[in-house]
Amino acid sequence: MKKFNLKMVATVMICGSFLFSSCIGSFGLHSKLVSWNQGIGSKFVNELVYLAFNIIPVYGVCYLADALV
Template sequence: MKKMKATAVCAVLGGCLLCSSCIGSFSAWNSLKDWNMGIGHKAVNELVFLAFHIIPVYEVAYLADVLVLNSIEFWSGSNPMADVGTEKVIHGEDGEYLVRTNEDGYTITKLGEVDHPLNLVYDAEKRTWNVVAEGKTYELMTMNEDGTVTYKQQDGTSTTVMPEWLKETVAV
């Protein structure tokens, strides 16, 4: 009887993982693929690709994504393999900026002006995006429970808007 209960519990838990309806970002598999593509010459990339299929590295990464990582991402709302620490250079109207991904947002620094970074920080508890600059914090927007977004204006007023996709689903 105990063996039957244990089997049923395992089947239910396995079904929860497999039936989470989460396509997910497949971050483990994509990270592996991106690493392989960045090695160098395409012949070397192909050799590594074939070797990683003979020794089932790609298959294990894919299976880990399908069974574990994408399910965690779906149920928790956060990707356990997020690209924290990655940096990209963005070309803006008035120069180039270095954007670094943090656990709770982004750090933006204008190239050549490393003393004055701008931090965009998400406060999950309050559901707000904030700007932190020169030791001061300013609230930019709040993600409301009803799907609307409240933007904070410089003069202290705020504006609440409903995204277009939400307007189509809500009877007005």
């Protein structure tokens, strides 16, 4: 029983070190999408594209892809 608890604690500690590390990265795909959106035109067009990309989850998918890759 005591060995099982020690193994469980060790497993949780190792998984936690991978999950909660602060090595995130530069999010290149998301940054390129944001810079492309800012370079389209006026601020009103940028806002419309931003809203459309949030309704169709383009920003979320790019952010998730950057986080996973």
